[in-house]
Amino acid sequence: MxxxxxxxxxxxxxxxxxxxxxxxxxxxxxxxxxxxxxxxxxxxxxxxxxxxxxxxxxxxxxxxxxxxxxxxxxxxxxxxxxxxxxWLTWHRLERTGLRRSQIERLPLYQRTRRFRSYCSWALPGLLQTCQYTEDVLRTIQQQRVPVDDVADAVAARMERQSVLREGQRLFAFLIEEPVLRNTLSSQEAQKTQLEHLLSVSRLPNVSLGVIPVAQQRRQLPVENFWIYDNTQVNVELVSGYLTITQPSEIATYAETFATLAGMAVHGPKARKLIAAAIADLR
Incomplete structure (x- = not known):
């Protein structure tokens, strides 16, 4: 291992x-x-x-x-x-395709009641449109996955998004402002994705924070990570996918998330940055 x-x-x-x-x-x-x-x-x-x-x-x-x-x-x-x-390398996790990793995370999502997600290069999967997801997963598949099951993986991720509107769950998403302009899709698909982001940000159980570029930072961007309740953290690294369950490490990620959240803008200010990104597409 x-x-x-x-x-x-x-x-x-x-x-x-x-x-x-x-x-x-x-x-x-x-x-x-x-x-x-x-x-x-x-x-x-x-x-x-x-x-x-x-x-x-x-x-x-x-x-x-x-x-x-x-x-x-x-x-x-x-x-x-x-x-x-x-600890799973991407090669091991994705050796049979991308669908498996999407399906295997569903039970974790279903039993979690409080989600915290930080992303520095792409939008979180729970906030993605179908086309954006397809474009992101296609890029990953072409880079490192020999099996092409992108269509099935997209369907599995879309099914997983049902947790946003089911049960008493709370979601806190943090993204770096450049994510709004990281064009992994066509211009039209990116516009649709950003408009969807505006819509989801108004859900009563969703908090969306955008960390502006133009500010003095107290915390540098870090790797993408997700905190599930206070029991587990998953981290995406270049070489693989890490699962953390030790309380002291979970606490470290929770503290980092809180610091990043303190640097972010939320509500109307976050939507203003999203709207500006949409306007730049035109």
Missing amino acids: PVSGSSSVQQARQVLADRLRELVKDAGLDGKSLAALCGWHPSKVSRISSAKTQPSADDIRAWCRACGAENQAGDMIASLRAVEGM
């Missing part, structure tokens, strides 16, 4: 390593004897025990078998899958 800089991922790796190490202790073994039983070099046991190396599912099965704890292998492998799911 690629090593992420997130302490959430590292902490989860360490928890799994600690559980494996406890099995060795409970079995009355040491690292050398475990390595001999598994047919490994002792250094491999040391690397897994210290969370420097991520074990495979087969490694866990062999480890549990050597410790006489084969009944715990299934639970350990489930923990391994959870750790692996916290």
Whole structure:
């Protein structure tokens, strides 16, 4: 598994390593004897025990078998899958196309009641029109996805937008002003998208903030991120998709969101910037 800089991922790796190490202790073994039983070099046991190396599912099965704890292998492998799911490269996430990633996020959206989203290069998916979504996903597909299922991915994203009008949910969106002029679509599609943005910004459960270019910043632009209630953060990086669940890290993103929100304009002032972007298209 690629090593992420997130302490959430590292902490989860360490928890799994600690559980494996406890099995060795409970079995009355040491690292050398475990390595001999598994047919490994002792250094491999040391690397897994210290969370420097991520074990495979087969490694866990062999480890549990050597410790006489084969009944715990299934639970350990489930923990391994959870750790692996916290950091996904785009290649792994999108290897079967773009539709899968759209569908897999739907349960998270359905159980979340408070959304906070910050985007620095494109509009959040929940605010996109069908054509804008198609143009964005087409660009992504051409850059890095060998499977062309853009039409199905667009349909899945449009279905996900139903959460905007269902249930008692609150949404806070922050975008950088240049996003209004990042033309990923045709001029007409961009105009339709910005007009849709004006409409959505008036929904009673939606707060839309635009961070103006012409100001002295207290926080530089950062990577796109989403906060779901106070339980999870997802971050889009150049190389992959990170899931954060550690409370201290979630708090850091919440503080960053609050700082960015304090720099943004909302309501009529935000709509004035959107209207100016529409006028520039003409």
